[in-house]
Amino acid sequence: MYRLHDNITSGNAYKVRLLLSQLCIPFERIEYDIDRNETREPEFLQKNPNGRIPLLELAPGRFLAESNAILCYLAEDTHFLPADRLQRAQAMQWLFFEQYNHEPNIATVRYWITHKIEMTDFRRQAMPVKRADGIAALGVMEQHLAGREWFVGTAYSIADIALYAYTHVADQGGFDLVPFPSIRRWLNRVAAEPNHVAISDTTVGAIR
Template structure:
């Protein structure tokens, strides 16, 4: 099995972290948008959307989109709830991560740290991503003030999805000390069995 992705991408870190926890072997294939590799004809033949991560299963089937990959590999494991409502909550947080969290927290980090994105780091864009990123962190803070994890009191794919960019939010100029429940949750996730850092490769 091959996992195409970028070592410094939070979206690509999500499946790496999940697969590490599940002790599922895979081959990492570095395909970086920074070098244009995601737009190569060879890669576009596998994923016409030209984005990473992408999983190529042992039988050659392909699956894209980080949260879809999480759901695929978490199926039948404790990381995906079997209770219908709890499962719905996990989906809720996965959608929240992609629509209300990643577009601001991850994008602001990229604007400030990726040289090729500097031209897009206008004062207006930085202000918007800061405002909406803090709004997302506020939603998380409120929830985590009464729960150890995002779905009940055990770790799930929802935590993996939200951890990936939240734990590096400081690089985007977000002050995590203003969110003590989020900070405590980050420490709990990092202390869970099988945890690996974002730079980890098999």
């Protein structure tokens, strides 16, 4: 059985919990206290030298890191990744957009606020920059979703899962989604997909 090295508040880890749940794949969850830097301890660094969750243990001692790489791995040959070559590349495009333009802004601001991270001079200066860049990323999403149901083609895919993870909790970072009606309709569509689970659901993974 897969073991997911996890943190329940992490949107990156939630992506993996959501896809595993929607694939009906049971898994074991190992929770790490990221506020106590448990993923920077020597025992964890042996598993992932980059010191981050989520980390999927495919077999004892065999690890895969990076949330979106894990999504690609799990989605292969399923309807969560388009079979068409161009659409598959477009899914990749949105996965990289998510990690470069979206997560470092929207997720990071949420993390600083909800985990009560110390406001260093750097973070104080970075906050308005990240807020503006996060809003710009939401603008790119809104424009793309106008007249579309899903990010790629005509079906729900890992591109939607990756972007949903931190968009649906963006308000926790102070991002107002009222100016983004297409995004709000899309969030509702994602939440209505079969076997959807909530980010806070600690019971995921068990066979139901």
